[in-house]
Amino acid sequence: MDCIFCKIVNKELPADIVYENENVLAFKDIHPKAAVHILVVPKIHIESINSENSENIVGDLILAAKNIIKRDNITGYKLLFNIGREGGQMVDHLHMHLLAGNPS
Numbered sequence: 001m002d003c004i005f006c007k008i009v010n011k012e013l014p015a016d017i018v019y020e021n022e023n024v025l026a027f028k029d030i031h032p033k034a035a036v037h038i039l040v041v042p043k044i045h046i047e048s049i050n051s052e053n054s055e056n057i058v059g060d061l062i063l064a065a066k067n068i069i070k071r072d073n074i075t076g077y078k079l080l081f082n083i084g085r086e087g088g089q090m091v092d093h094l095h096m097h098l099l100a101g102n103p104s
C-alpha cells in the first residue's frame with residue numbers, strides 16, 4: 001500500500017516523531033503552519049473521518065493530543081480535521097492537526 005503515513009507508522013520513512021503509544025503516532029508537519037504543528041495519526045489505516053467507524057479512533061487521537069500539550073506545557077491550541085480534497089485533506093490516512101503558537 002502506497003500510503004505515506006502508514007510508511008511513517010512502520011518506520012519505513014523518517015519523521016520527527018514527538019509522541020507514540022499503542023494506537024497512535026504523532027510527528028511534526030513538514031510544512032508547519034504554526035510554531036507548533038503536529039500531525040496525530042492512528043496506527044491503523046483509516047482513510048478519513050468519513051470512513052466507517054472512524055469515530056472509534058478519534059478519542060485516541062484527542063487523548064494523545066492532550067498528553068502532548070500537557071507534556072509540552074501548551075496552554076492554548078487548535079485541533080483540526082480536514083476531510084476530503086475539497087476540505088483540504090492531502091493524505092488519505094486519517095490525521096488530526098494540533099496547532100499552537102504564532103503562525104509561521
Ligand SMILES: [Zn+2]
Binds near residue numbers: 003004007044046092
Ligand atoms: Zn495509511
